[in-house]
Amino acid sequence: MFGIVRPCRHRMCGKLHAAWLGHLCGLCLTLRDEHGHRARLATNYDGLLVSVLLEAQRPAEYRSAAPCALRGFRSAPVLAPTDPGARLAAAVSLVLAAGKTRDHVIDRDGALRVPALAGVAGRLADGWAAAGARTGAGVGFDTGVLWDAVARQSALESAVVPGGSVLVATEPTETAVAAAFAHTATLAGRPGNAVGLAELGRYFGRIAHLLDAVTDRADDAARGAFNPLLASGTDLAQARRLCADAHHGLRLALADLELRDRRLVRALLDREVGDAIERTFALAGASEAGGTPLAASGGSGDASRHGPDRGHGLPIVPHAHTAQPAGQPGEAAATRPDGCGGAMVTGGACVLTTCTCGLWQPRWSRRRREGCGDRCWCTRHCDCNCCDCCDCS
Template sequence: MLRPCRHGAARYGIDPSLWQAHMCGLCLGLRDGQGQRARAATNTDAVVLSVLTEAQDRAPAVRRTAGPCPLRGMRTARVPVATSAPVQLAATASLLLGSAKVGDHIDDGDVRPLLHRPMRRIAAGWSAGAQARAAEVGLDIAPLVAAIEAQAATERRITATGPSDPAALDDLTVASRRCAAEFFAHTAVLAGRPGNADPLRAAGAEFGRIAHLADALTDLEADTAAGRFNPLVATRTSSAEAYALVRESDRALRRTLRSAELTRVPALRWALLDPLATALRRLGEVVGAPPATAGAAPRSEYPTEDRTSRRPGSGESLQLILTQYCTGYACCADHTRPCTGDRQESWVSRSCGCDQCGGCCDCASCCSNCGCGDGEGDCGCCDCDCSC
């Protein structure tokens, strides 16, 4: 869901290789702990945990030089060491969520029966690895595992009884909210900023709800056609209602982050808030919500293959990582060709009237830079409905 723009980093004075460095550190950390196969569990959204931990710490995580990698064009890179706290926490999240994802694919019938047993072995190994990593960073993930395991029972109950109460959708997002909340909060513990734990826990819960509902919205049509469980169908929640909840969580997340003590605010804005604004704009297109799509590019200017409209299978996850992040140039989510940072007059001039945007991905970065407003509505410097 989070796709930081390489060229957007320049506006914040950030090294554009920061995101790739953290992602490569996570990938190599998974390899060192669980073997080569575990690298497929690399969760690109979990990279934000590594960035968030470092954004609160007084000193960046210790780096090492990683050897040439084909995914980086055979270039070396300076990456956080595998034993550093940011990498360990991101690896824990990747393994835990990867294990749950494999289980979901098996339960949904996306995996051939012949592969069920070996895939469950992989999931069990990743789950054990997550518990070992969590113990090393002092995080108790037993409640998180229990919440994930209870998800299937909650889905069956709501499918059988129907949405008997308005809280049915909240019940379905409990696991996502709780996992994200505890991972966000633990970044404060690892960074030595215990005072940040409560606001980050609240921000993480909102991020978890956004992620869950975003997945439900983008998969709604495919799930309905395939007869798979979808929380919106099960709870009779319309796309417009779900999108309103996503925007509500986005505003709440930004409010709570303001109360956290951060050492590197620009890095967090670039790695989390700007990509989140872009993700909401893309969701607005999916649901056809006019307020959130005022600054969006025409549909014809989006990539032919819309990666937000389908869930990657086990064989596609690594490919998404390669094409979106590792190449070092295909960085702009809404561009059909490598981003140069040049103004895209075909649509940016219509969607943003200010000069702070830089003409790169979209007006989300412009709104994050303008410094106006209180996060409750339009920023005034462009036509998009954003949270500044």
């Protein structure tokens, strides 16, 4: 899981954001109650998608949580640790966090070059793996499919060559996410949704893996680390098309599901994923336009010889929620407006547009001359007529 679904409070209406936060806090508290405070480090934004999908198919169990600093010291209704959705999300998060930590230990990344610290991290990963397996077994989910995906990732990365398909490297992620999503149909007692949920998971896993590779592309090239895009010779335009196709497939799979309430699922897996695609490629394009160099060795296919960065396998990397560039896809990356530094202008536009929920648009935005309701994100994307952010009247 990659942390691409992380809604901003000002880009989602109040009730939907509160519902999302109930799942996030529920996952965090379930990890604490089941496995202790250290397990809360495994909390990640995409892991809670399984509990959201389960609640969309059957009612969830909630409880009142005590005030928390991350909620502004307010109490809130959150998913109960006894809810199967929260427990499945916890199991998935723990196992994937364990896999990510083990990979860092093997690669001796950063401070883990120190043997003592590597030993501590390795023991922590082993504990998380065992805890995830126990919690998964409690809801009938075999976490072995996740471990199998982690184990196959490195071998498949070695098979990625220039001119080959970058999707060879995304397959383990697709398989792991598909299994987790499909299991929610079993827990919900809706077996007819299993095939559609597996397809939904495959598309989401593909998008998440590709976006992670796009985000790390320049850094991996500079370090000589493995990156599936560079190793296969896939440029940004090709990666963008793959993400667009997968997003289209994701939307079709989502439409075919039998759900009791699809509002939050649609907001996260349709709108937020689409926004993440636009944001990631706009910022990647702006970075290249600003002159970020790509090492010549990055696309040679030999990157894996330097020690693969398994961060593109099944990582838990909750990326910071960067503001969506204003306007339509690619607008922020087009040219440097008014001859100014592209990165500074684009970043400033992101901040201003986000702070005004899209009401302010830069001069290069196609929405600049549209009406208030068309510019405001809350008005355009509200699913439940409960927006409390802007009064465009």
